[in-house]
Amino acid sequence: MNNKKQILCIEDDAAILMPLRYALEREEWQVTWANTGMQAIQLIEQNHFDFIILDVGLPDINGFDVCKKIRTFNHTPLLFLTARDDEIDRIIGLEIGADDYCSKPFSSREIVSRIKAIWRRMELQNQLSQTIQAPILDPIEKDHSTDKIWLCFEEALKIHYFGTALQLTRYEYRLLKLLIDHPEQVFARQQLMDHIWEHPEHSLERTVDTHIKSLRQKLKQISAEQDPIMTHRGFGYSLKRMG
Numbered sequence: 001m002n003n004k005k006q007i008l009c010i011e012d013d014a015a016i017l018m019p020l021r022y023a024l025e026r027e028e029w030q031v032t033w034a035n036t037g038m039q040a041i042q043l044i045e046q047n048h049f050d051f052i053i054l055d056v057g058l059p060d061i062n063g064f065d066v067c068k069k070i071r072t073f074n075h076t077p078l079l080f081l082t083a084r085d086d087e088i089d090r091i092i093g094l095e096i097g098a099d100d101y102c103s104k105p106f107s108s109r110e111i112v113s114r115i116k117a118i119w120r121r122m123e124l125q126n127q128l129s130q131t132i133q134a135p136i137l138d139p140i141e142k143d144h145s146t147d148k149i150w151l152c153f154e155e156a157l158k159i160h161y162f163g164t165a166l167q168l169t170r171y172e173y174r175l176l177k178l179l180i181d182h183p184e185q186v187f188a189r190q191q192l193m194d195h196i197w198e199h200p201e202h203s204l205e206r207t208v209d210t211h212i213k214s215l216r217q218k219l220k221q222i223s224a225e226q227d228p229i230m231t232h233r234g235f236g237y238s239l240k241r242m243g
């Protein structure tokens with residue numbers, strides 16, 4: 001039985017792939033290689049992977065579009081590789097569901113380190129999901145008589161709102177989970193970045209605003225009458241205690 005971690009590397013440049021593949025296999029991880037976006041999507045549909053490394057500049061489909069497609073049916077941790085270091089690219093990559101973002105040129109050791117950091121966070125989330133039994137904000141479902149909002153932590157990446165499971169990206173989940181854990185506490189944008197992002201020094205405060213906006217849109221799709229997230233202009237955000 002093969003117990004190795006399964007990594008899919010979607011990269012069309014062999015000069016980049018080969019040293020990266022060697023570094024990953026030195027960690028005793030099993031590496032599968034795809035050199036087009038369509039090939040990668042088919043592999044992910046047919047196989048289980050523990051991690052995905054995705055180049056933005058693929059020959060057939062833009063890597064951002066590949067990520068969007070993947071996230072409609074799969075939530076495997078994903079790291080973007082790109083030759084561009086533009087601010088907007090980093091924001092887009094994280095917003096559509098990537099867990100991290102690395103600009104070329106990079107060292108294979110850096111990629112290995114980033115993968116391990118993401119896995120450590122996932123393992124911690126899984127441990128928490130097994131130990132937390134009680135709802136974070138009481139109670140667990142909506143009380144129509146008082147029009148209360150109920151949010152509960154069920155398992156990793158699962159937060160229910162008015163009894164409906166929210167479809168969240170990994171960073172949206174972490175952001176909302178932190179606010180739920182500390183109702184009415186005001187967090188500065190930099191504090192949120194430090195708590196949530198693996199490499200806050202490479203992220204931007206605008207990224208927090210983008211994720212808050214996306215969260216609000218998803219909450220309003222379920223209940224347009226309530227907005228539990230409070231904006232503190234010039235500083236940050238908090239969550240109302242409405243239970």
